[in-house]
Amino acid sequence: MVNYMSTKEAAALWGIGDRQVANLCKNGDIPGAVKQGRSWMIPADAKKPADKRIKTGEYIQSAKPATLPLPIGISDYRLASSSYYYIDKTLMIKDFLDERPMVSLFTRPRRFGKTLNMDMLRVFFEKSEEDTSAYFKNKKIWACGKYYRDFQGKYPVIYVTFKDVKCDSWEDTYDLICQILRNEVQRHRELLNSDRISTYDKKYLEEVLEGSASESDMAMVFLNLSRMLHTHYETAPIIIIDEYDTPIQQGHTLGYYDKVIGFMRNLFSGGLKDNPHLSFGFLTGILRVAKESIFSGLNNITINSILDNKYSSYFGFTPDEVKEMASYYGVPEKYDEICEWYDGYRFGKSEIFNPWSVINYFNSGCEPKAFWLSTGSNEIIGEVIAQADQDIYEKLTSLVSGKTIVSYVDTSVIYPQIKQNPSAIYSFLLVAGYLNAVKVDSSFGDDYMCELALPNKEISFVYRKEILQKLNNIIPQSTVIAVQEAIYSGDGQRIQKLIHDLLLQSVSCFDTVGENFYHGFMLGLCTMLSGSYTTSNRESGEGRYDIQILPKTPVLPGILIELKAEKHCSQEKLEQLAGTALEQINSRKYEVDMVARGVSVIFKYGVAFSGKNVVVAVG
Structure with a gap:
């Protein structure tokens, strides 16, 4: 005969809330739990379900293969750093902690490691029932000293990525964004059982999870969730928003730009602007989008663009990292070919290789191809050609011929400017990875006068393909x-x-x-x-x-x-x-x-x- 215990008994045994136990039963996380009337009965020998936020050691392996596999498409830091060939970027954490800006925005081209780095920050900072230090003890950050190690695992974290929000309509975009926000609220379902959270706030969370919250309520998820986490843990959370501008680019391409901008402005402002329940905020994207007032009044944001020196070596691979990787896989003689195809970027003062293409190059038996071409839309080049005047045609001709051009670069370029202001074309192509700043002569506030060129053979191939199509x-x-x-x-x-x-x-x-x-x-x-x-x-x-x-x-x-x-x-x-x-x-x-x-x-x-x-x- 099976012996049972009540949810209250299980809560006392496991050290969590009564309601949280009930939710675990409801979600099927406790094998053998049965409902009797309005109450759940739990097998007396049932084990406490693991914390689904982070499971320490899940990917730690005692034995590893002689040659680690390549991390193609791996954006989970725990998995990438423990089971695949991983280039250590954890000193990014030290650089951040040395300065500790309230909100940091990192703008880089697609597939340059933004999502993996944001997940690294999440795993490092997030408070968990498990010890996640296992993923950092053999990394560079751990050797930096006790001061930095003391930040590990100390904060609740709100983490979302919009990298896959690429829908054809605003309605579908809004539905997908709401699902992403619901999933993050679900990840913090311990709030539903917290004695410190009011009934009113719990009702709000339940409406979000049930999909019955209004658009205005969904726009307040970051603000409300950060407030509740602060109340529950007595530590203000960190908010991480990865690829924040992917829905914005899609809206520009497909005609719902104003609607997506309006919603995102409210969502981000609530979580990041004058939020007393925020420890730090991190965002990544391709564009800065500051002129859209999407971060209206946000005077605590630090911009880290491709022209800035700070963090310049943490997104993409450096020459030394590529040389070491080529040697590890037994092909050091291929370094020059890798340079010809995938080098040529300069972020701040750092020489950078396209990491996605380098990894795929090794994986394809060192056969050079335009791997970056298939990772996203290159429609912007077509839009440039469609709007081209005589000057643009001449400059594109020079670029494809292997020459350089000189152009004013506005690092806060926005999508509509591509049609309204021809000079914005080169700014966008630069920040999106289609051009490289060979020389940056001077700065005018946040803007620059740059000598621009195509970075490498891979991007030249992208231009030829898109230009010929148009x-x-x-x-x-x-x-x-x-x-x-x-x-x-x-x-x-x-x-x-x-x-x-x-x-x-x-x-x-x-x-x-x-x-x-x-x-x-x-x-x-x-x-x-x-x-x-x-x-x-x-x-x-x-x-x-x-x-x-x-x-x-x-x-x-x-x-x-x-x-x-x-x-x-x-x-x-x-x-x-x-x-x-x-x-x-x-x-x-x-x-x-x-x-x-x-x-x-x-x-x-x-x-x-x-x-x-x-x-x-x-x-």
Whole structure:
């Protein structure tokens, strides 16, 4: 016969509240518990369920394989640090504790370790019934001294991540955000049984958990939950919000930007602005979004952007860390290739590699690919191209050709500015990881004048793919493939015919041909041929040519294009203009630069267009 005990007896035995025991029974966490009337009866030999917030030692293993597996997609610090190859970033905790700002915002590109670092902070600081120091005793932070160790496991923590909130509508976005908030409230269900929490507050928590709370009540979850945790534990909690701007970016892309901004503003302000029940706050994201007043009046926030030196080495891998990793996996000779593909970022004064791509590179047998391309939306590049004017086309052309540009950078750029302010494009591309600041000359408050470039081969591939997709109406994919085949096979005559046909086809894509055609065509050519050619429009010989397509090896043919345009031209006039353009290439000796570089075969095109009509003279 089974002996039972009441919830009150179990509560006394386990040292927790009567209501908490009842909730454990209700949630099926106590095997064998049965309900009799309104009361739960629990097997007398039942064991107290483990604290689900953190289970110390869950991933600690006594024996480890000779070579640790790679942490692909692992954002759980306990698992990553104990069962996978883990690059120790725990000194980030020391740097924080040395300064202890009230609220810290870290802005970094996607897949640069933000979520893993935030979970590391959670595990380090969170108060738990178990001893979580096991995950730090062999890490750098533990060797820093007793002062830092005394912070470990001392705070209640509110932790949410919005990294997967990528919905098509505001309604679905709101539902998913509410579910994330409910899950966090459920993680702190000990409050429902606390003698220190009022009946009114417990009712609020129950409404949140049941899904019956209003939108305004959901917007107060951070404020109310932090207040109750402070009351229950007599220690103000830490609030950690990971990837806070993912729903905002999605809202911008899909047209519900204002709605998501309105809700997030109330949610964050309640938890972070003048909240007496807050010890510290941490946020991560791609953008700062300060100008949206999403952190309106929040004067206790410290911004740590990619241009700041603080914390610069904690997101992404440093050269020494990559060298050590390559040696560990037995391929130290691959370091130069890793640099070529995945290095090139500079955060503050630190040289940084893309961690996601480096890990996947080792996992794929050291075969270089554009791993970062598939980790999120690159639609912003398409939006840039759609809004591009002459200056943007020229700068994108320079970037894809491997050159640098100089631009003013506003680190608090916001999504709507991409359409409203063309200069904001480069700021966004920089903070989102599509550009690198080669040189930062000066600061204007929070803004900078930067020399910008594409970081590496991987990002160059991303640009080429996105640009070609957006310019597909100018340069069909079939033509791209045909031109590339002709280049790699060294078939000069086929290249000549394809470029000739391409010029004829491209002009017909525009209702009114003008500068947009010229720059769009040039950008498309640059993108299409960037593996074997560079393009430019600068002075050579006795003048400035329109387009030069210079082969990277003199074995391939060079290409010069001169454009002429007039309105309402007859066919005869167009033929004359095309001849004049071709003659200009010859008379002004535009080919001297190529000849000096050893290029022996040079194709010359004089192109005249009027509306959708075009004539190409070949020399």
